[in-house]
Amino acid sequence: KAGVTQTPRYLIKTRGQQVTLSCSPISGHRSVSWYQQTPGQGLQFLFEYFSETQRNKGNFPGRFSGRQFSNSRSEMNVSTLELGDSALYLCASSLTASYNEQFFGPGTRLTVL
Amino acid sequence: GQQLNQSPQSMFIQEGEDVSMNCTSSSIFNTWLWYKQDPGEGPVLLIALYKAGELTSNGRLTAQFGITRKDSFLNISASIPSDVGIYFCAGQGNNDMRFGAGTRLTVKP
Numbered sequence: 001k002a003g004v005t006q007t008p009r010y011l012i013k014t015r016g017q018q019v020t021l022s023c024s025p026i027s028g029h030r031s032v033s034w035y036q037q038t039p040g041q042g043l044q045f046l047f048e049y050f051s052e053t054q055r056n057k058g059n060f061p062g063r064f065s066g067r068q069f070s071n072s073r074s075e076m077n078v079s080t081l082e083l084g085d086s087a088l089y090l091c092a093s094s095l096t097a098s099y100n101e102q103f104f105g106p107g108t109r110l111t112v113l
Numbered sequence: 114g115q116q117l118n119q120s121p122q123s124m125f126i127q128e129g130e131d132v133s134m135n136c137t138s139s140s141i142f143n144t145w146l147w148y149k150q151d152p153g154e155g156p157v158l159l160i161a162l163y164k165a166g167e168l169t170s171n172g173r174l175t176a177q178f179g180i181t182r183k184d185s186f187l188n189i190s191a192s193i194p195s196d197v198g199i200y201f202c203a204g205q206g207n208n209d210m211r212f213g214a215g216t217r218l219t220v221k222p
Binding site: 004006033042043045056090092101102103104105106107109 | 116146148153154155156157158161201203208209210211212213214215
């Protein structure tokens with residue numbers, strides 16, 4: 001069974017630009033969560049989607065948004081990029097919306113210059 | 114979300130030694146999870162714990178869900194060089210998932 005895939009793996013953007021990251025969950029998994037990981041803040045929860053609906057949202061500004069499609073694939077978008085948005089963005093999928101046994105993708109390394 | 118209290122922050126051990134790390138929280142959790150993360154990769158699930166008091170093993174790894182539901186520990190026995198990495202605990206409540214800051218493990222051959 002294929003794992004969680006994320007594209008692209010690496011991305012370099014400049015301040016003010018916007019970016020869209022993609023996540024394909026494990027087949028059959030309907031819940032997708034997004035996290036931001038930085039050396040200083042560790043893993044921080046961004047949002048969770050289940051059945052195309054956002055169930056929970058972390059404490060991030062409105063520049064961070066996401067969506068989920070009917071095939072459970074998810075995208076997250078960051079608009080008006082800031083230097084502090086440089087991070088590893090991780091997507092995790094689980095069977096249901098209860099977070100149990102989340103499986104992570106390899107992440108997208110975003111660098112904002 | 115708010116991080117859990119994970120300790121130690123880092124460990125330097127000799128190959129063959131046993132390792133122990135733990136996580137504590139002021140909140141009660143329904144599930145405790147332990148992950149390992151290699152550089153440049155996403156965390157990989159090692160062990161999942163679902164019941165207070167539960168003790169679960171996965172090869173040389175053993176983890177326990179604390180009786181109070183506010184803590185968990187992970188033990189690694191007879192460490193080997195490939196155990197190097199960052200280990201994270203995660204606690205799942207009713208509507209949130211929180212992570213520890215990680216324990217960076219270095220194993221000297």
